[in-house]
Amino acid sequence: MTGRGPASGEGVERDEFELPGVPDGFQRLWTPHRLAYVRGEDTSVEQPPGCPFCNAPDRPDAESLIVHRGEHCFAVLNLFPYNPGHVLVCPYRHVADLEELTDEELWELNTLTRTAVRVIREISQPNAFNVGLNLGPAAGGSISEHLHQHVVPRWTGDANFMPVIAQTKPLIQTLGSAREDIAGAWPQA
Ligand SMILES: [Zn+2]
Numbered sequence: 001m002t003g004r005g006p007a008s009g010e011g012v013e014r015d016e017f018e019l020p021g022v023p024d025g026f027q028r029l030w031t032p033h034r035l036a037y038v039r040g041e042d043t044s045v046e047q048p049p050g051c052p053f054c055n056a057p058d059r060p061d062a063e064s065l066i067v068h069r070g071e072h073c074f075a076v077l078n079l080f081p082y083n084p085g086h087v088l089v090c091p092y093r094h095v096a097d098l099e100e101l102t103d104e105e106l107w108e109l110n111t112l113t114r115t116a117v118r119v120i121r122e123i124s125q126p127n128a129f130n131v132g133l134n135l136g137p138a139a140g141g142s143i144s145e146h147l148h149q150h151v152v153p154r155w156t157g158d159a160n161f162m163p164v165i166a167q168t169k170p171l172i173q174t175l176g177s178a179r180e181d182i183a184g185a186w187p188q189a
Contacts (some may be wrong), residue, residue, distance in 0.1 A: 019181050020052045020148070021079025022090055044178055052079075053146040065175055067182040068115070073108040075116055075186075077179050082152050087125050090148040097135060109149060116151045119185045120168045125181065126153035141166065 056064040056076055065077040067087065078086040081174045089112045091105045101109065118131055132151040 005011075020056050020076045020143075021092075051094055051146050052143065053088075053148060054092075054094050057092060061177070061183065062179065065179050067179055068112065068186045070108050070112055072102070072105045073112050075112050077175055078150070079175070081175070082130075083126075083154065083158055085120045085153045085182065087151040087182065088122065088148040089113050089116060089151065090146060094146050098133065101147070113149050113151055114184075115186065117119050119182055119187075120151065120153050120163070123181050123185055124153055126155040127156045130154060 016130060023044065053076075056066060057069065057074060060161060061067075061069075068075045068076060072093075073089055073091045075087050075089045078088050089109055089141065091109060093105065095101060098106075108185055118132065120129075131148065131150050132153065133145065137144045137145070
């Protein structure tokens, strides 16, 4: 392993508001295996002090939802996914702007993004992806002080009527099992 920090720790308690996640206006209806297991995320709660992207690498992967640790950057599941398998790729360093990245960080940000697309495509067979950066709060980034690249798998028809009428997205997979799937399929260097 070339990255930093602990890499194990199944079964640990997860403190949602210290973990990497980009809150949005949606609540989430969790439907793992389509059972009647409903969980609503309260995205109106503010994040506590401290940067979740800086804190995540200090925690075990299973707790922080990290799917891969690189040398300069890491990939982590978004705690507030737009779709199952929504991955964020970020540098370990707390930098806000693209211009602040070193060549090494920029290279690894993009190679990890490419691998994330490859892995998610293999696991979930999405029809398309949205990949990109929101630089600055006005661009829609709610944790804009620590740069992160979104990798969002898309399926035809995934923006269905539910987000529109109820501000609720149905997700068919828990974050823990999604992390295990992606981390397990990530190629080892
Ligand atoms: Zn940070």
